[in-house]
Amino acid sequence: MMNKNKKTLIISLILVALGLFGATTLVKRNQEVRRGAAFDKTTIRLSETAISGAVDSTVSVGLFIDTPRSVSTAKVKLCYGDAVTTDAGSITNVGPLTVENYKTVENNCVILSKRVDTSVAAGNLPKDSIQLANITFKIKKDGNITIDKSGSLIAGDPVSGSDDVNINIDAVSGATVKVIAGNTDAGTMSVESSDLTSKKVNETLSVKLFLNTTQNFDAAEAKLCYGDKLSLETSGIVKGSDFTDLAKNTISNNCVDYAVLSSGKTLTGKILLGTFTFKAIKEGSGRLEIDSTTADYSNSNGLVKVGSVTNADYSIQTLVTGINPILNFKMAFAGIKASANCANSLKVQVIARSRDKTTKPYVVTAVKDGSNSNGAGEAIYKVENLVLTDMPYTDQLSIFVKGPKHAQMKYGKDKQNDNYTAADGTISVTKDSTSPMLDFSGYPDLPGDITGPTAGNQDGWIRANDYAYMKSKSHETVSSGQSIDADLDGDCQVNAGDSTVFNNSLIEKQDQLY
Amino acid sequence: MKDNEVLKLFIPLIAIVIIFESVMLVSNLSGKTQIGSKVAPVKVNEAGSSAQVVESQPVALDLVFGTNTKEMKVGQSYAVEVNMLGKNDYYLDGVDLYVKYDPSAFNVSGLSFEGKLPRPSYNKISTQKGVIVANYLITTPGGFKIAKDESDAMMKFNVVPKKAGNFDFEITAGNQDKESATMFIESSTSRALPFSSNKLNVQVSTK
Numbered sequence: 001m002m003n004k005n006k007k008t009l010i011i012s013l014i015l016v017a018l019g020l021f022g023a024t025t026l027v028k029r030n031q032e033v034r035r036g037a038a039f040d041k042t043t044i045r046l047s048e049t050a051i052s053g054a055v056d057s058t059v060s061v062g063l064f065i066d067t068p069r070s071v072s073t074a075k076v077k078l079c080y081g082d083a084v085t086t087d088a089g090s091i092t093n094v095g096p097l098t099v100e101n102y103k104t105v106e107n108n109c110v111i112l113s114k115r116v117d118t119s120v121a122a123g124n125l126p127k128d129s130i131q132l133a134n135i136t137f138k139i140k141k142d143g144n145i146t147i148d149k150s151g152s153l154i155a156g157d158p159v160s161g162s163d164d165v166n167i168n169i170d171a172v173s174g175a176t177v178k179v180i181a182g183n184t185d186a187g188t189m190s191v192e193s194s195d196l197t198s199k200k201v202n203e204t205l206s207v208k209l210f211l212n213t214t215q216n217f218d219a220a221e222a223k224l225c226y227g228d229k230l231s232l233e234t235s236g237i238v239k240g241s242d243f244t245d246l247a248k249n250t251i252s253n254n255c256v257d258y259a260v261l262s263s264g265k266t267l268t269g270k271i272l273l274g275t276f277t278f279k280a281i282k283e284g285s286g287r288l289e290i291d292s293t294t295a296d297y298s299n300s301n302g303l304v305k306v307g308s309v310t311n312a313d314y315s316i317q318t319l320v321t322g323i324n325p326i327l328n329f330k331m332a333f334a335g336i337k338a339s340a341n342c343a344n345s346l347k348v349q350v351i352a353r354s355r356d357k358t359t360k361p362y363v364v365t366a367v368k369d370g371s372n373s374n375g376a377g378e379a380i381y382k383v384e385n386l387v388l389t390d391m392p393y394t395d396q397l398s399i400f401v402k403g404p405k406h407a408q409m410k411y412g413k414d415k416q417n418d419n420y421t422a423a424d425g426t427i428s429v430t431k432d433s434t435s436p437m438l439d440f441s442g443y444p445d446l447p448g449d450i451t452g453p454t455a456g457n458q459d460g461w462i463r464a465n466d467y468a469y470m471k472s473k474s475h476e477t478v479s480s481g482q483s484i485d486a487d488l489d490g491d492c493q494v495n496a497g498d499s500t501v502f503n504n505s506l507i508e509k510q511d512q513l514y
Numbered sequence: 515m516k517d518n519e520v521l522k523l524f525i526p527l528i529a530i531v532i533i534f535e536s537v538m539l540v541s542n543l544s545g546k547t548q549i550g551s552k553v554a555p556v557k558v559n560e561a562g563s564s565a566q567v568v569e570s571q572p573v574a575l576d577l578v579f580g581t582n583t584k585e586m587k588v589g590q591s592y593a594v595e596v597n598m599l600g601k602n603d604y605y606l607d608g609v610d611l612y613v614k615y616d617p618s619a620f621n622v623s624g625l626s627f628e629g630k631l632p633r634p635s636y637n638k639i640s641t642q643k644g645v646i647v648a649n650y651l652i653t654t655p656g657g658f659k660i661a662k663d664e665s666d667a668m669m670k671f672n673v674v675p676k677k678a679g680n681f682d683f684e685i686t687a688g689n690q691d692k693e694s695a696t697m698f699i700e701s702s703t704s705r706a707l708p709f710s711s712n713k714l715n716v717q718v719s720t721k
Contacts, residue, residue: 455704461692464608465706467651468699471607499653506649507636513693514640514647 042067042154044076044147045173052178052302053139054186058293059084059303060136061145061175062094063112069167070125070157071097072116074132077151079109083143083177086110086135095131096120096477110135111151122157124475124495136293142179147172178302186307187213189222189273189295191288196314201385202364205230205278205314207288209258211297212270215304220273220297221248221259222306227286228254229316230278231345231365234482240272252344252481255291266299279365281384285315325388325397326435327352329411330380331366332444333403335489335501338373338380341480343490346381348403348445352388355396355424362386366403374441379490382437388429398425399440405485406445407462407509417442419512447488448505456485462509467502470494574707575600575660575698577668577685579714586718588675594683594714595670598631598660605657605701609650611668612686612694617644619681619718621674629667631658639671645686645694646671657701675718685711 047062065074074097080086086105091112093100101113114132116125137145154167193207211220226232232251239246239260248259260273290309297304327350336343350362366381373379391397398420402408412425414436429435451469452459473486477493488498488505576599586592596613609631615622622639625646634648648669652658660666675681688695697706 451704453706459692461695463695464610464649464651464697464699465704468607468701468704471701472704499651503635503651506651510636510638510647510649514638514643514645 040068041170042069042167043171043173044149044152044154044169046078046145046147046175048175048298048303049173050176050178050298050300050302051137051139051145052180053305055140055179056138057305058136058138059296059305060134060294062134063132065130065132065154067127067130067154067156067167069154069159070122070127071130071154071167072120072125072157072165073097073101073114073153073155074130075101075111075113075151075153076132077109077111077148078145078174079107079148080137080145080177081108081143083141084137084139084145086137090136092134092136094134094479096126097130097132109148109151121496124493125157126477127156137177139177139179141177143177144174145177146174176302180302180304186304187211187215187297188308188310189220189290189306190310191224191290191312192310193288193312193314196312198317199280199314200317201280201283202387203280205280207276207278207312209273209276209290210270211273211306213297213304213306214268215297215299216266216268217297217299217304218262218266219247219260219299220271221257222273222295222309223255223257223291224276225255225287225289225291226276226278227288229280229282229284229286229314230254231281231367232256232276232278233345233347233365236277236279238275238277240274242267242271243273246274250479250481252341257294257481280316281365281367283316283318285313288312288314322431325352325391325394325429325431326433327386327388327399327429327438328382328384328435329399329401329438330369330382330441331401332374332376332378332380332441333406333490334378334444334446334505335498336379336447337377337489337491338368338371340379340490342478342483342487342492343379344368344481346403348383348401349408350383350386351400351408352391353398353400353425354391354393356393358392360388360391362388374444376444378441378444380441384437394430395428396424397427397429399427399438401440401445402449402458403445403447405450405458405488406447407449407505408460409440409443409445411438411440411443414438415442416440419443446505446509448502448509450485450488462502462506467499467506470498470502571708573601573710574604574700575709577696577709577711579683579712581714581716584714584716586673586675586716588678588718588720591672591674593670594673596668596685597665598629598668599665600660600662602662604660604698604707606650606660606698606707607652607657607701607704608697608699609648609652609668610695610697611648611650612688612696613646613669613683614686614694615644615646615673615683616681617641619675619677619679621676622646622671623674624670624672626670627668628670631666631668637669643694647694652701673716675716678718678720681716681718683714683716 043066051059088105097114099115103112149172155165190210199205234249237249243260244263245261247261248257250257289311292309295306345365345367348366353359364386366383369380369382398412410420412420448462449458450466470486473494486494488501578597580595627633634650636649638647685696686694700707
């Protein structure tokens with residue numbers, strides 16, 4: 001009897017211990033999940049799990065690391081047998097690990113070694129989803145592209161309490177390769193618009209991108225280039241209504257990398273992929289051109305290159321002149337160097353003020369003028385052929401300009417290089433093509449008005465809440481051609497450089513006010 | 515014997531209770547988010563002798579003027595300081611502090627910062643606008659902690675009265691255009707914390 005009681009007691013104590021152990025484990029696991037944020041393990045993967053196409057067609061896939069750890073160095077080995085071919089020239093270096101140690105292509109394997117620049121501080125090392133490269137393969141036969149876990153290595157910031165910089169690779173994910181029949185049924189991607197020849201400078205041009213195929217698909221992508229007569233912002237891109245996700249809309253060098261996904265819906269026939277609203281910025285002709293090497297679509301069976309593309313030529317008409325004043329000016333934004341990759345065009349608010357105090361507001365896109373810079377190395381931006389509608393005067397004008405994360409600046413004279421304090425301006429323009437190109441680039445627009453009482457909405461002041469907002473976005477990074485509102489220097493990341501730019505801006509603006 | 519019977523029932527019951535509690539704890543942990551997401555913007559009532567915060571959110575800190583005397587004499591120098599008193603634990607990412615005064619009644623000089631708050635990125639005594647400005651940008655990750663019931667000297671300055679009369683020094687919440695708006699920005703929310711402040715009323719005499 002006594003033994004039975006003891007047994008019961010022991011079993012009960014074991015139950016209590018199990019309960020305590022379970023509780024501790026559950027709580028600990030929950031905290032780790034929160035700390036891990038986007039990814040809770042380290043994986044090397046390709047952007048596609050299945051690719052397909054005709055023999056000798058090319059397919060571009062991304063190579064990624066997903067990890068919760070901060071990464072400084074990565075070496076990845078992937079092998080592909082005789083399913084595909086590639087070469088060193090087909091491996092494009094992308095992502096935050098900017099320095100390529102080496103890349104070799106031999107024995108049907110790619111070995112790619114990369115690291116971050118030595119200037120990147122430990123606290124700024126990239127993590128989460130890190131792209132290493134885009135690799136273009138030529139399809140040869142059915143097979144697999146595999147990532148060799150034992151031949152790969154990732155290192156980075158040690159976890160707290162450890163000196164070990166090596167990051168354990170938990171999983172790898174390659175892709176299957178499937179050869180499909182030739183391109184006869186691979187469909188057509190086309191760019192279409194009813195306004196290709198009627199638009200004038202400063203007017204908008206709406207363009208639609210279609211895919212027409214008899215095959216089923218649930219995702220599509222392409223690079224669409226539009227030349228230097230048009231400008232495009234991400235806000236002007238709208239995905240087709242059949243798609244659930246706008247997977248890519250990166251604008252760079254007068255091209256947009258575009259991709260859309262449809263979750264849970266298979267599409268076929270002529271499908272609208274997206275609508276692009278361009279702004280005409282220059283007179284002349286150009287072409288809306290789909291880069292055929294990038295145009296593809298996919299479904300659960302893999303990736304298919306489109307069979308053909310249909311481009312469209314456009315022409316922007318001569319500006320109607322003689323009715324309203326025409327304003328042209330060059331400007332700069334403090335802190336944005338000519339080499340900045342995430343500030344190719346910026347939307348600015350322009351207010352023209354005449355001698356009788358008439359004020360008229362306009363919104364226009366300032367476009368980077370190549371690699372030209374002012375004396376401080378800051379990029380020059382141009383605003384051309386801004387029609388000052390309803391402005392009755394062409395002389396004694398002053399111009400107020402405010403960038404998307406900037407204070408409002410007053411320009412009262414051409415070649416102005418400091419604060420203009422007089423009430424009336426001295427700027428003269430004309431109503432035709434003789435209107436001068438004014439130069440305000442010597443007195444750059446000061447950044448710092450990023451937000452206000454409502455997050456993300458400017459309130460007209462550079463102050464503590466702007467700084468706190470910027471600080472809250474620390475280390476946010478975007479790809480070249482995209483933008484973040486708190487990235488004041490346009491280097492694609494919110495970092496210490498932006499803090500310095502903000503500080504300088506605050507001092508200059510406060511000195512003007514007080 | 516009877517005790518053993520109780521144990522037989524009681525110990526498994528405790529085990530079940532512990533497991534249940536742990537599951538509840540996990541659920542609660544995942545549900546707690548958006549700390550301080552409803553912090554209201556600062557709105558200070560400028561009327562009256564003591565400025566009041568007019569939002570339902572509790573006041574996060576008090577700003578208090580300190581001086582040896584409120585009865586001053588023309589031509590003599592007096593030290594004035596502005597102190598911040600935490601009403602709870604808060605972390606700050608930035609502070610804009612503006613103290614308004616009458617430049618026709620006082621010469622202000624010797625602006626100094628000896629408290630724990632990092633030295634301001636910008637500071638100025640603007641005789642043109644009659645405002646003392648200090649803009650603090652906190653670079654420290656996580657922000658600057660102002661603890662409950664803890665006081666910190668934000669700024670000190672010297673005043674020399676120029677004429678007799680009754681004058682105020684006050685913390686400004688900004689004019690109609692929101693220029694010179696004092697604000698304390700919380701790290702976790704990037705929003706302005708409600709604060710209260712008093713006016714320093716000074717009686718200046720010639721003798």
